[in-house]
Amino acid sequence: MYDRSAKLSAKGVVIEYWLQRSRTLFTAVQGVDLTVRPGELLAIVGPSGCGKTTFLNAVDGLIPIAGGNLTLDGREITRPGPDRAMVFQQPGLLPWRTVLGNVIFGVEAQGTMSKKESIARAKHQIELVGLAGFEDAYPLELSGGMQQRVNLARALLTDPEMLLLDEPFAALDAQTREMMQLELLKIWSQTRKTALFITHDIKEAIYLSDRVIVFTRRPGRVKDEVEIKLSRPRDLRVKRDPQFLTYEDRIWESIQEELAVPAERLIAGVPAA
Amino acid sequence: MSIKEADRVLPVTAGESNATREKRSVVQPSRIKQYEPLVLGTVSVVLALTAWQLVANARIYSILFLPGPWDVAQAFVKLFQTDDIWLDIGTSGMEMGIGYGMAIGVGLVLGMLMGWYTRFQYALDPFVNFFYSTPRIVLIPLFILWWGIEMPPKIAVIFLGALFPIIINTMAGVRNTEAALLRVARSFGASDALIFRRVVLPGSVPFILTGFRLGIGHALTGVVVAELFGSRAGLGRLIAQSADAFNMPDLFAGVIVLAAAGITLTAGFGWLENRLVPWTKD
Numbered sequence: 229m230y231d232r233s234a235k236l237s238a239k240g241v242v243i244e245y246w247l248q249r250s251r252t253l254f255t256a257v258q259g260v261d262l263t264v265r266p267g268e269l270l271a272i273v274g275p276s277g278c279g280k281t282t283f284l285n286a287v288d289g290l291i292p293i294a295g296g297n298l299t300l301d302g303r304e305i306t307r308p309g310p311d312r313a314m315v316f317q318q319p320g321l322l323p324w325r326t327v328l329g330n331v332i333f334g335v336e337a338q339g340t341m342s343k344k345e346s347i348a349r350a351k352h353q354i355e356l357v358g359l360a361g362f363e364d365a366y367p368l369e370l371s372g373g374m375q376q377r378v379n380l381a382r383a384l385l386t387d388p389e390m391l392l393l394d395e396p397f398a399a400l401d402a403q404t405r406e407m408m409q410l411e412l413l414k415i416w417s418q419t420r421k422t423a424l425f426i427t428h429d430i431k432e433a434i435y436l437s438d439r440v441i442v443f444t445r446r447p448g449r450v451k452d453e454v455e456i457k458l459s460r461p462r463d464l465r466v467k468r469d470p471q472f473l474t475y476e477d478r479i480w481e482s483i484q485e486e487l488a489v490p491a492e493r494l495i496a497g498v499p500a501a
Numbered sequence: 502m503s504i505k506e507a508d509r510v511l512p513v514t515a516g517e518s519n520a521t522r523e524k525r526s527v528v529q530p531s532r533i534k535q536y537e538p539l540v541l542g543t544v545s546v547v548l549a550l551t552a553w554q555l556v557a558n559a560r561i562y563s564i565l566f567l568p569g570p571w572d573v574a575q576a577f578v579k580l581f582q583t584d585d586i587w588l589d590i591g592t593s594g595m596e597m598g599i600g601y602g603m604a605i606g607v608g609l610v611l612g613m614l615m616g617w618y619t620r621f622q623y624a625l626d627p628f629v630n631f632f633y634s635t636p637r638i639v640l641i642p643l644f645i646l647w648w649g650i651e652m653p654p655k656i657a658v659i660f661l662g663a664l665f666p667i668i669i670n671t672m673a674g675v676r677n678t679e680a681a682l683l684r685v686a687r688s689f690g691a692s693d694a695l696i697f698r699r700v701v702l703p704g705s706v707p708f709i710l711t712g713f714r715l716g717i718g719h720a721l722t723g724v725v726v727a728e729l730f731g732s733r734a735g736l737g738r739l740i741a742q743s744a745d746a747f748n749m750p751d752l753f754a755g756v757i758v759l760a761a762a763g764i765t766l767t768a769g770f771g772w773l774e775n776r777l778v779p780w781t782k783d
Contacts (some may be wrong), residue, residue, distance in 0.1 A: 337691035
């Protein structure tokens with residue numbers, strides 16, 4: 229495998245959790261093997277409820293793994309750390325803080341940067357995500373797309389080794405989503421930060437990433453892997469490229485198989501055959 | 502404005518910037534409409550006072566039982582020319598200040614502890630439930646027995662009256678911290694202390710202010726009722742004494758002072774809320 233050159237390496241990762249009311253142990257992810265290479269943008273797609281977000285939470289260190297091995301730069305992941313930063317599906321902005329106040333919240337929580345320095349850098353970061361002039365606006369005054377830009381800037385300001393993105397554009401309308409994809413690629417191409425992007429949108433996964441990984445249905449495992457060899461920089465017209473459509477068909481069929489599996493595999497906690 | 506007209510206010514499309522997020526209507530907005538709440542409110546109060554004056558003037562009931570608004574106004578002016586009223590207001594005010602101030606201090610601390618530490622809440626829940634569901638004024642005879650008819654029993658009743666709404670609302674504020682915000686803070690490795698100070702506490706402010714506001718009502722009830730039971734000075738005593746002496750104008754004047762205090766305090770907290778939590782207004 230690519231172990232030596234891997235930024236993130238997952239080997240046989242199992243994630244379980246207890247359902248409180250029914251007191252049953254639930255397996256969300258069952259033996260995930262994957263690596264993310266340095267500077268790569270890797271996307272994970274899969275049927276909804278397949279455990280892809282759960283897996284990302286484990287990479288962030290928010291939930292523990294029950295088995296296997298999860299390392300970033302060779303160090304085992306046990307808790308959140310400044311080497312990772314998450315862009316969340318819900319913006320999660322503090323409503324009483326301005327855009328500037330929210331962007332510095334990440335580094336403030338980490339305690340890794342002086343306030344003066346963080347404000348100076350945040351201003352630059354806000355410009356980078358296209359929010360110049362909105363530094364003093366409150367989250368309620370922003371549209372959904374603008375809130376996600378703040379969410380992204382907050383993560384970027386911590387200058388992580390790896391950027392984790394949890395369906396960040398899923399809640400946006402179709403046009404805003406496409407604009408945000410374009411913007412994300414523009415920002416990403418300037419830093420080439422290693423990134424793990426979770427989505428259920430196949431087009432989005434292909435458009436953004438260097439490689440797409442398909443998860444099986446729950447409990448999730450790696451089912452398929454597609455190298456995306458579309459040249460960069462990519463504009464939105466790439467989405468109508470014949471090569472793009474070939475990737476889309478392949479991934480779509482792969483997910484389709486998962487949706488068509490027999491009903492007994494739908495039962496919670498039963499491992500896949 | 503009728504309901505039909507209200508229906509014609511157009512919905513605001515999601516995703517627009519705030520500059521355009523203004524209330525819309527298909528009829529041209531009129532300047533007079535803006536003052537409608539104030540004008541109609543004033544007119545209805547004036548009408549009510551007139552009706553009261555007319556009924557009083559008809560003298561169906563003796564002035565002993567139903568003085569008119571004019572009689573009350575005169576009594577009010579006369580009352581404020583004496584020193585006694587200032588002693589009454591001072592006494593009640595001091596009881597309120599001490600009791601309510603203590604309730605804020607203790608209520609905030611207990612409410613935050615109970616909201617943040619689940620086990621602490623489990624331990625204190627029985628007491629909070631007992632006192633919150635029991636009208637605290639029934640304890641007045643007991644307090645008078647213990648401490649006499651000076652200030653301490655009044656302060657105790659005010660304290661207990663205001664304490665529980667403050668505890669319960671503060672606790673709810675801490676508990677209701679948005680899960681998404683906690684997740685963000687944890688993801689960036691925030692310490693518990695930082696999460697409490699920067700996320701939980703600011704988010705609880707609207708709840709805490711609501712607790713303060715509810716506490717005022719309970720505290721005012723406490724001060725008056727406690728004084729009715731026995732006291733040397735205070736607005737409750739003024740009301741009780743005026744009733745005994747069939748001095749209805751003074752009684753009404755006492756009620757008005759209390760009402761004014763309640764309205765002022767509540768409006769004060771409303772103003773504070775607008776200043777401290779502008780983000781909830783939208």
